[in-house]
Amino acid sequence: MIAAAFGQADARDPAHRRCRVVLADGDRHQIEPVEAEAARRKVTIHLIVDLIHVIEYLWKASWCFHAKDNPAAEDWGRAEHALALLHGRCAEATARIARQADDLGLTTERCGGVEEWVRYLANKEPYLGYAQALEQGWPIATGVVESACRHLIADHFNITGSRWSVEGAEALLLLRAVIINGDFEEYWLHHVEQEHLRTRQARHQDGYALTA
16 A cells, blocks of 8 residues: 555656655654655655654553543643644753652652653654644644545445445545546546547447458
């Protein structure tokens, strides 16, 4: 799938002139193949870990300092640390949380979320360039993609009792994409024209075969 995605990007940008941004959820099984494919094709990419996945680890850390029903936990995570990430201060956010845990003398059981946060950010820091992404207008979360998948695929295909062949699902998926993008009328005219050309060509070929 990763190779196929790179192939589509190369088809649209064969000279590698356009900026390429890749979003991942932080799993090394995604990041490593993406980097390997980019190296194989000798193309520069900007790989960003989905901000929502990073925030999940921030919430785990927040529960170390607040009860789960305490509204202050959200303010603590959003105002004090999530904004630091968006401004490119990843190391600062990590250090502040670790220091706060030390100052409060949290037990080993209570500081598990903090340790996960520190470890996660240390491993993913090269892919947390949110400040540059926002400045350049790049996406920092996959919500748009996931929403498109739900609207394009799940709303129609995920029906109780339905069964699809790969060929049938692919054909219907392409048609739905054309309709959703507002290109159906143009596509249909092109389809009719191409079908006419194929039919005409087949008719002439049969004629030549009869007279040969």
